[in-house]
Amino acid sequence: MLFPGFGDRVQEVRERIGDAVRRGGHGQAVRIIAVTKTHGPEAAVAAWQAGIDAVGENRIQEALDKMDQVAEPVEWHLIGHLQRNKVKHLDRFALFHALDSERLLQAVDTHGRDRGRPVPVLVQVNTSGESSKGGFTLEAVRGMLPVLAAATGLEVRGAMTMAPFEADLAVLRSTFARCRAARDELLAAGLPAGELSMGMSGDYEVAVEEGATMVRLGTILFGERTP
Numbered sequence: 001m002l003f004p005g006f007g008d009r010v011q012e013v014r015e016r017i018g019d020a021v022r023r024g025g026h027g028q029a030v031r032i033i034a035v036t037k038t039h040g041p042e043a044a045v046a047a048w049q050a051g052i053d054a055v056g057e058n059r060i061q062e063a064l065d066k067m068d069q070v071a072e073p074v075e076w077h078l079i080g081h082l083q084r085n086k087v088k089h090l091d092r093f094a095l096f097h098a099l100d101s102e103r104l105l106q107a108v109d110t111h112g113r114d115r116g117r118p119v120p121v122l123v124q125v126n127t128s129g130e131s132s133k134g135g136f137t138l139e140a141v142r143g144m145l146p147v148l149a150a151a152t153g154l155e156v157r158g159a160m161t162m163a164p165f166e167a168d169l170a171v172l173r174s175t176f177a178r179c180r181a182a183r184d185e186l187l188a189a190g191l192p193a194g195e196l197s198m199g200m201s202g203d204y205e206v207a208v209e210e211g212a213t214m215v216r217l218g219t220i221l222f223g224e225r226t227p
Helices: 006-024 043-051 060-067 086-092 100-113 139-150 171-188 204-209
Strands: 031-035 055-056 075-078 095-099 119-124 154-160 193-197 214-215
Touching: 006 031, 006 204, 031 043, 043 055, 055 060, 055 139, 060 075, 060 086, 086 100, 095 100, 095 154, 100 119, 100 139, 100 154, 139 154, 139 171, 154 171, 171 193, 171 204, 193 214, 204 214
Parallel strands: 031 055, 031 214, 055 075, 075 095, 095 119, 119 154, 154 193
Antiparallel strands: none
16 A cells, blocks of 8 residues: 555544634635645545545646546646646646746636636735745735736636745744735635635645635645655
8 A cells, every 4th residue: 555544644634624724713615635746646546535636736747647547537736837838738737726927827818718718727926925936926916906807818716825834823824814815805806716725734724724725735645755
């Protein structure tokens, strides 16, 4: 068995998510996105068998290789950065979590219009202020609202962010709360932006307390990854 105790870990995570929802008071449903990067296709199968119906991949080619080997009808989510010349591959994904620049927005919008069907996306928001992370600032999201509303080739489903590694509780809460504020601005602009993708293995409970509807979990489910 490649992932011994996997089902038990999933159950424990679900219980912790339920507790965090109650503490946070937002009352939201929370979906686990099982992050399978660097693991083989069997990780997606294990997730499906444990009741997780969505998996996240960071790299296009790695994801495409796995898709062809997995028969289970899991949803594939692209959670990592995408180069503009690879937007055509978004056709294989149910949701793109990392719309992180205006130039990429334009490329995805063009592709969605050309194929005659909008691309479901989350706007990546850099709420931590780290230069190493991509995404729009909260102020930039506000400035982009007219552009996002007019982009018929994509459908903004919500916002995504990443918190700093090993941040203290106050920083985590601020990071996630600002992403929630960005999501609320998208909703107020009339976009169908109910989703909040935030929280990973080390901070998902705080993210859920702050309103996350999707948590991207890898290590806590599958164990440490190989490089």
